[in-house]
Amino acid sequence: MRIGLALPQYDYSVPGEDPLRFGTVVAQARAAEAAGIDSLWLSDHLFLDLAKYGGPATRFGALEPIAALAALGAAVPRVRLGTLVLCEALRPAAVLAKSLATLDRILDGRLDVGLGAGWYEPDYEAIGMAMPPPGERIDRLREALTVVGGLLGGEPLTFAGRFHSAAGAVLEPPPVQTPRPPLFVGGKGDRVLRAAVDLADGWNACWVWTPDAYRERLAVLERHCEVVGRDPATVWRSLGLYALAGEDETDLARRFERLRANSPAGVLDGVTLDQWREGRLVGTPEQIREQLAGWAGLGVETVILGVGSVPFHVGDPDDVALLAEVCGAGGRG
Secondary structure, three states, X not given: OEEEEEOOOEOOOOOOOOOOOHHHHHHHHHHHHHOOOOEEEEOOOOEEOOHHHOOOOOOEEEOOHHHHHHHHHHHOOOOEEEEOOXXXXXXXXXXXXXXXXXXXXXXXXXXXXXXXXXXXXXXXXXXXXXXXXXXXXXXXXXXXXXXXXXXXXXXXXXXXXXXXXXXXXXXXXXOOOOOOOOEEEEOOOHHHHHHHHHHOOEEEEOOOOOXXXXXXXXXXXXXXXXXXXXXXXHOEEEEEEEEEEOOOHHHHHHHHHHHHHHOOOOOOOOOOHHHHHOOOEEEOHHHHHHHHHHHHHOOOOEEEEEOOOOOOOOOOHHHHHHHHHHOOOOOOO
C-alpha cells in the first residue's frame, strides 16, 4: 500500500500562521518526503470556510494547486504530486489539460490528476456562475473527463459537448507519462462512480469512511464495471482518511488533546477520542496496521493521510512523522 499526505494549503492549515507561508508548505513537503511518504496532495478551492465542519464561516485563503505543485516539484524530487481534486467548473477542460501536461513535464512524470464535480457553492459564486444542480454537475464532469483524458492521452481531439469542447486540439508538448498521467474521479454518488468506470483510471473518496460504508460504494462500482465489461481491479482506488497515531493509548490521548488545541475554533468542541476514531485511521501502531490491512483487502492501493481535524490541516508535523513510521512509508520498495 502507498501512503500519501494532504499538505497544508489554506490559511487555517497551520496553527498560528495566517496567511499560510509557502515556505511552510515546502518544509512540510520535504519532511514528508524524507519520512518516506509516497505522494503529496493539494485540493482546489478559491478559498474555503469551515462552517460545514463546525468551525468559523470566515473565508480562509488558499494556494492555487497547479501553480503550487509546479513550485513544489523542485523542492521534493522523489514523491508523486497530485490534485485532490480539481473542480470541473473553475477551468475550461482543454485549457486545464494544457496546464496539466505542462505540470507533468515540470514534475518529470510524477503527476496524478484528480477531477471532481464540485460541491462548494461559494466557488461558483466567485466566478459569477450559479451552482448547477447535481445532475448537471455530473454531466459537466463527464465532458471534462472526456476532454482532459483524451488530450492527456496524446491524440488530437475534437469534441463538441454542451459544456466543454475541443476542435482538433493537441497538447504540444505532451505530458511525460504514457499513455497519460493517472486520471481519477473524486466523489461517492452512483453517477460519479459510473463516470470513474467509463472515463477514468481510478476513484477516490475522502475523508471519513467506515469499511462497511466503503464496501457498499465498492459494490456499486463493481456493478458499473460489470455493465461495461471492465475488470474492477483496473480501477485504481485511493482513499483519504483523517489520521492520528499514538505510541500507546496514553500517547494517543495526549496527541488528540494537542490536535484539539491546534484545531480551528469549534471543530472539535465536544468531540471525544472514541468518537474521533469512527471512520478515521486512528489508534496505536498495531491498531492502525490492522486497519490498513483491512483497507488493502478492499483493494485500496493508496491511503492519503489527513493529519488534522479538517481537510488540508496539519495539527502538528510530529504526527506526520509518527504516522509515516507506523504506516511503513518508505519501506515498501
